[in-house]
Amino acid sequence: MTTRATTREIDFSTFPESDGEPMAETLENQTQMIDLMFALRRLLREQGRTRVAVGGNQFLYYNEHNGRDHCSPDVYVALDVEPGNRPTWKTWVEGKCPDIVFEITSPSTQDEGLGPKRTLYARLGAREYYIYDPQGTLFRGYELREGRMEPLERLPSRGIASPLLSAELRPVGQYLRVIDPRSEQAVPTIQQIEDWYDTAHRLLDLEMQARKLADERAAVERQARQLADERAAFEAQARQEAEERARRAEEAPRAALARLQQREPDER
Numbered sequence: 001m002t003t004r005a006t007t008r009e010i011d012f013s014t015f016p017e018s019d020g021e022p023m024a025e026t027l028e029n030q031t032q033m034i035d036l037m038f039a040l041r042r043l044l045r046e047q048g049r050t051r052v053a054v055g056g057n058q059f060l061y062y063n064e065h066n067g068r069d070h071c072s073p074d075v076y077v078a079l080d081v082e083p084g085n086r087p088t089w090k091t092w093v094e095g096k097c098p099d100i101v102f103e104i105t106s107p108s109t110q111d112e113g114l115g116p117k118r119t120l121y122a123r124l125g126a127r128e129y130y131i132y133d134p135q136g137t138l139f140r141g142y143e144l145r146e147g148r149m150e151p152l153e154r155l156p157s158r159g160i161a162s163p164l165l166s167a168e169l170r171p172v173g174q175y176l177r178v179i180d181p182r183s184e185q186a187v188p189t190i191q192q193i194e195d196w197y198d199t200a201h202r203l204l205d206l207e208m209q210a211r212k213l214a215d216e217r218a219a220v221e222r223q224a225r226q227l228a229d230e231r232a233a234f235e236a237q238a239r240q241e242a243e244e245r246a247r248r249a250e251e252a253p254r255a256a257l258a259r260l261q262q263r264e265p266d267e268r
Contacts, residue, residue, distance in 0.1 A: 012067030017059065017087040028134040029074075029104045032175050033057060036075050036102060039178040039187040043167055044077070046180070053078040053086065053098075060089040062097065062124055071120060075102035079164065097124035100164055102176075103131040110138055118142065122149045128164055132176045139171055 010016060033056055041054045056075035063069035076089070076098035091097055101121050103113040113131045121129050122144055129142040129149050141160035142149035152160050159170030159179065168179040170186070177186035 012070070015059070015061055015067045015088060015090070026106065026135065028174065029106065032104050032132070032134045033074050035175060035189045035191075036104075036178070038190050040075070040077055040165075042187050043165065043178050043180065047166070049079070050083060051080050053081050053083055055085060055089070055098075056102070058086070058088055060091070060097070060124075062091045064090070064092045071117065073098065073101045073121075074104040076100060077165070091124065097121070097126050099126065100128045100162070101126045101130070103129070105131055105133045105138065107133065107136055110136075114140070118149050122147060128152075128162060130160070130162075130169060130176075132171070134174050134176070139176065141169065 037054055037056055044052050044054070054075075054077050056073060058072065059070045060073055060076075061067060061070045073089075077100040078089075078094065078096070078098040079100075081094060081096075086094075089098065103117060105113045110131070110133060118129055118131075122142075125144070127144045129144075130140070132139045139158075139160070141152040141162070143152050143163065144150075152162075154160055155168065155170075157168065157170055159168040161168050165178070167181050170177055170179050172186055179185065180187050
């Protein structure tokens with residue numbers, strides 16, 4: 001989160017939960033923060049790591065006697081803590097600083113993220129620190145070593161392997177994505193999952209329509225077979241009646257001739 005000038009004075013003695021400012025400088029940064037938090041939660045859940053907290057865009061207080069001593073990680077991961085959301089992060093309550101911190105930056109705030117913030121998070125005890133700019137080419141990762149944030153090496157994929165996450169963080173297109181080590185594919189975003197659900201619903205609707213059409217076709221075919229059977233029975237009866245009429249027509253002259261022959265002796 002970037003520090004901004006506000007129109008009202010905030011009373012930090014009360015350790016407020018919000019400064020009333022927007023979540024991020026740009027829509028790209030906001031999208032990155034939301035997608036990253038979602039992907040981290042999904043990855044850790046699938047890894048079976050339940051004692052974790054993933055959050056961001058909130059105040060992190062590190063001096064219980066002075067609320068002005070605070071920072072605002074854009075995204076963080078805390079390991080081996082009680083799960084659940086917190087309105088703020090207080091190091092004296094939680095017992096530590098979050099283990100992994102992500103700074104979603106911009107060209108105008110990169111220097112702050114690479115300098116003072118990096119130093120501050122090292123002093124607070126964050127074990128990994130990442131800074132990424134969705135609008136540029138900046139992506140760096142650091143690991144706490146002997147009290148200093150030392151750079152993590154880039155992989156041939158242009159990503160960085162996070163020791164604590166046991167996963168790779170890699171720029172894909174405009175955004176930083178979490179790579180699932182099992183599938184070696186990026187963990188899906190919320191939008192991708194929604195798109196998949198929409199596609200699945202459309203396919204289900206099409207399947208139901210196809211099934212309905214198949215049932216209607218089967219009913220029509222049964223009706224056609226019934227009509228064909230009735231027609232065949234009608235034609236068979238008609239042939240039988242025609243044959244009977246023909247037989248009677250053949251027998252009628254013979255019967256008439258026989259009657260005539262019977263009358264002729266009597267007439268003589």
